[in-house]
Structures are given as structure tokens and as C-alpha cells.
Amino acid sequence: MGFVVGLAYNLKKDCPRSEMVVEDADAEFEEQATVDRIAKALRAAGHRVVRMPYGPGLLSRLQRDHVDIVFNIAEGWDGRCREAIVPAILESLGVPYTGSDPLTLAVCLDKAVTKAIVSSYGIPTPKAVKVDCTADLPNDIGMEFPLFVKPAYEGSSKGVRSSSKVNSRKELVAMVDWITGTYRQPALVEEFLPGREFTVGILGNRQLETFPIMEVRPAAEVEPESFVYCYNTKHNNLEKFLCPAPVPDELAERIRDVAIRAFRVLECRDLARVDVRLDGAGNPQFLEINPLPGLSTVSLFPIAAMAGGIPFEGLVQRILDTAVARVNLQARKAAQEAVARRSRSALARS
Ligand SMILES: Nc1ncnc2c1ncn2[C@@H]1O[C@H](COP(=O)(O)OP(=O)(O)O)[C@@H](O)[C@H]1O
Ligand SMILES: [Mg+2]
Incomplete structure (x- = not known):
């Protein structure tokens, strides 16, 4: 229809x-x-x-x-x-x-609120604090360096640079100052995750389908702990995507589990993309979720969908069909048309 x-x-x-x-x-x-x-x-x-x-x-x-x-x-x-x-x-x-609905979209844009929710459900995510300005930085931040500093409410690696990984108090203060001043929002100071980086595209509602897990790596040979998927990397195409990611089945299962559990506890609908990174011990940790993932030719969600056999046109249609089924749009439209027909014939009789 x-x-x-x-x-x-x-x-x-x-x-x-x-x-x-x-x-x-x-x-x-x-x-x-x-x-x-x-x-x-x-x-x-x-x-x-x-x-x-x-x-x-x-x-x-x-x-x-x-x-x-x-x-x-x-x-x-x-x-x-x-x-x-x-x-x-x-x-x-x-x-x-x-x-997703307004509540989920607002929650998921605030990385600190999202992390508070997912961690309360036992989903592993690095420890973090949100600070409004450098004066709010406690003397003892309660986490070991290196740390990672990013805007609390952005996406697309906005406000993320190679300098987001900070190794000292001095670098931390400079980065918090830059983020809060430039992006007019709090900074999220998070434990740095030194391991490999993955992203998982999800479609569906009650039944969820995951696309093949995508690994994001630097195009040049760099150790994972020096890789940050930052604005400059994206802008200059310095990353490469491996999809499906070359990981053992057991690790793939754990990455997918983090992604699906986050989708469910945040009550996402129809689609989302979840970023996961490995900690020093190789355990998958939730980084963030994108309930409005980018759909451009270079966006990760459609690239992963393609690797799963869903070309762009099919993906757009699947997103719409998923929402249509969720709201039972066919029945809703038929009911609206029946009401309109009844009022037209009532008008004609009067
Ligand atoms: N705690 C962290 N440890 C290591 N790298 C991180 C951490 N947080 C973010 N990054 C890097 O920064 C990138 C962007 O951060 P992310 O939280 O995904 O924000 P965005 O919403 O901008 O995509 C990630 O893809 C990752 O490479
Ligand atoms: Mg991200």
C-alpha cells in the first residue's frame, strides 16, 4: 500500500x-x-x-x-x-x-544520562563524569589517566579530536575548557578504552535484526590505543571498515549482546546503531547509541546494512515498513478513511 x-x-x-x-x-x-x-x-x-x-x-x-x-x-x-x-x-x-520517541532521543543524546541508565541495567560502560566547566573538575577525578574527553550531547564525532585522549591534568583542563567553551555544553570525561572499536546496526522492534558487526580501524597501521575515530579521521577518510569484523564468534556474540541490551533498555524503536569498544582486558564496553544513525553514502549504518545484503533502497524501505508495522498504519489509515466516508455520506444526506 x-x-x-x-x-x-x-x-x-x-x-x-x-x-x-x-x-x-x-x-x-x-x-x-x-x-x-x-x-x-x-x-x-x-x-x-x-x-x-x-x-x-x-x-x-x-x-x-x-x-x-x-x-x-x-x-x-x-x-x-x-x-x-x-x-x-x-x-x-x-x-x-x-x-524512537522524544524521550529516548533526548536520553540517548546525553551520553552521561544514557550511561547511567545502561550501567544500572548491568551493561558494561566506562566510568565517566560530566562537568559543566573546568571549575567543576574535582581535584581527584577518581579515574586513572589516560582519560577521554568529549562533548556530552553530540554525535558524528563532533568535538572529538586526537587530543580528546588526555594523559595529564593539564591536558584534561585544556580539553574541558575547549569543549565547554566551543560547544556550549558540558564535557564528558570518561575512562579511555584502549581496545578495538566496533559498531552494530540494529533494525526492528520485538524481533531485532543486527547487521554484520563493523570494525572501525585506522587506514594506516596504528595500534588500537592510539586510534580515535575523530572528526579529522572522518573528514580525511583515514579510517577503514571491516564488515563483518574479523572476531571470534564468542566475542561477536558479546558485542551483539551489549548492543541489543542497550537498544532494549533505552526503549529504542525501529533502528539504531551502537558503538562498542574493547577495554584493556578485551571486554566489550558500551560507548554510545545512535537512535538516529546517519544515512549518507559514507555513514556506517547503511554500509553495515549493505554488508548484510540490504542495499540502500531496501534499507530505507525496511525502516519505513518496520515503523508501519509497529503503528499498524494500514489499519489506522483504513479506519480514518471509513470515518471520512461516513462523515461525507452524513453530509450528503443532510
Ligand atoms: N572512552 C573512550 N575511549 C576511547 N575512545 C573513545 C572513548 N569515547 C569515544 N572514543 C572515540 O571517539 C569516537 C567518538 O565518540 P562517541 O562516543 O562514539 O561519540 P559520537 O557521538 O560523536 O560518535 C569513538 O568512535 C571512539 O573512537
Ligand atoms: Mg559514535
Whole structure:
């Protein structure tokens, strides 16, 4: 059945100038080409697509143009609730959408809150503290160097540099100062994980499907403990992806287990990508979860899907179909049409 599908997104080119204070300020937002590819994939499945760029006109657009469901990749511009904004608007209008609800999206954007939840369910994650400014750094931070410092509410390695790994109090203070000043948000100071890095794409709801585990490695031969998947690495294509990751079955099972348990306890819906890294003893640790994973040609989620035999068009259609099944959209639409028919015939009789 073809639906009218709204497509909600934030384009890099629309990023407010006030946000453009640093070179990776727009790292989270979409290129026009990504939006076009998603629209094309939805049309290929027989749906009509209504583009809904994020911005002040979105609410009136939704009230004016009827859509059956929204394919949501809108990240919002600023703040830890930014990813929750479009879903909250859609909830208020009763319009179904792909992906997680506002609560999950807001929780998962705040890495400290996410870690507090996952660790309370026994999912291993490195110890961390969130600090608003350098003055909040306790004399004894209670963790051994090296530590890792990153923005508390970002993604796409925004605010992550090779200098994020800090080896001394002096480097720690400098990094916290840079993050809190540049990104106007708290810094998360976390134990450094020296091991290999993996990411796991997940699709589904009650039944979850994982894509082949992807390992992210530096393109050049570097020891894992010196590898940070940072903005510069991404920007200059200095990483390589191994998918499926060359790991023994038992380790793969433990990595998948961390990813799936995190997806479940955070009550994600339809899709997410979970980053996992090994600690010094080789144990998988939860780093973070992306309930709105990137869908560009270079994004890890579609690359892993492809390795699992799902090409981009099929992936977009699977995401929509997963949400359609979750909200029982066919039945919902049939019921709406029956109500409309009844009111039309009542009007005709009167
Ligand atoms: N505690 C850590 N130890 C080692 N590397 C880390 C740690 N936290 C983050 N990194 C590195 O920084 C990258 C980005 O961090 P991540 O938490 O995934 O944030 P983002 O939301 O920007 O993807 C990771 O892919 C990893 O390479
Ligand atoms: Mg990440």
C-alpha cells in the first residue's frame, strides 16, 4: 500500500550561522544528496513523498499537508533535546513516524544520562563524569589517566579530536575548557578504552535484526590505543571498515549482546546503531547509541546494512515498513478513511 510519507530533515546548508562557530558545527546535519536518495527510495516503494525541512514552518506544513507517516532523520539544531523536537511535534499532532520517541532521543543524546541508565541495567560502560566547566573538575577525578574527553550531547564525532585522549591534568583542563567553551555544553570525561572499536546496526522492534558487526580501524597501521575515530579521521577518510569484523564468534556474540541490551533498555524503536569498544582486558564496553544513525553514502549504518545484503533502497524501505508495522498504519489509515466516508455520506444526506 502506498502512503503519503513526510520526510523531516536538517540540511547542512540551513544550519543557522550562529551555530557555525567551529569547523565541525554542521557535522550532524544532512547533505541534500542524502535527502534526495531517501526520497527516491521511498518513491520506488510506491509512496508519495512530502519534504519537510526542519524549521519554523514545519508545524504549519504538517497541519496543512496531510501525511500518513513521517520518515524522520531531523536532528534539530541545538541542545540536548534537539533530536526530540520533531517527534514531540508529531506526537502532539498524532502523526506516526519512524524511529524512537522524544524521550529516548533526548536520553540517548546525553551520553552521561544514557550511561547511567545502561550501567544500572548491568551493561558494561566506562566510568565517566560530566562537568559543566573546568571549575567543576574535582581535584581527584577518581579515574586513572589516560582519560577521554568529549562533548556530552553530540554525535558524528563532533568535538572529538586526537587530543580528546588526555594523559595529564593539564591536558584534561585544556580539553574541558575547549569543549565547554566551543560547544556550549558540558564535557564528558570518561575512562579511555584502549581496545578495538566496533559498531552494530540494529533494525526492528520485538524481533531485532543486527547487521554484520563493523570494525572501525585506522587506514594506516596504528595500534588500537592510539586510534580515535575523530572528526579529522572522518573528514580525511583515514579510517577503514571491516564488515563483518574479523572476531571470534564468542566475542561477536558479546558485542551483539551489549548492543541489543542497550537498544532494549533505552526503549529504542525501529533502528539504531551502537558503538562498542574493547577495554584493556578485551571486554566489550558500551560507548554510545545512535537512535538516529546517519544515512549518507559514507555513514556506517547503511554500509553495515549493505554488508548484510540490504542495499540502500531496501534499507530505507525496511525502516519505513518496520515503523508501519509497529503503528499498524494500514489499519489506522483504513479506519480514518471509513470515518471520512461516513462523515461525507452524513453530509450528503443532510
Ligand atoms: N572512552 C573512550 N575511549 C576511547 N575512545 C573513545 C572513548 N569515547 C569515544 N572514543 C572515540 O571517539 C569516537 C567518538 O565518540 P562517541 O562516543 O562514539 O561519540 P559520537 O557521538 O560523536 O560518535 C569513538 O568512535 C571512539 O573512537
Ligand atoms: Mg559514535
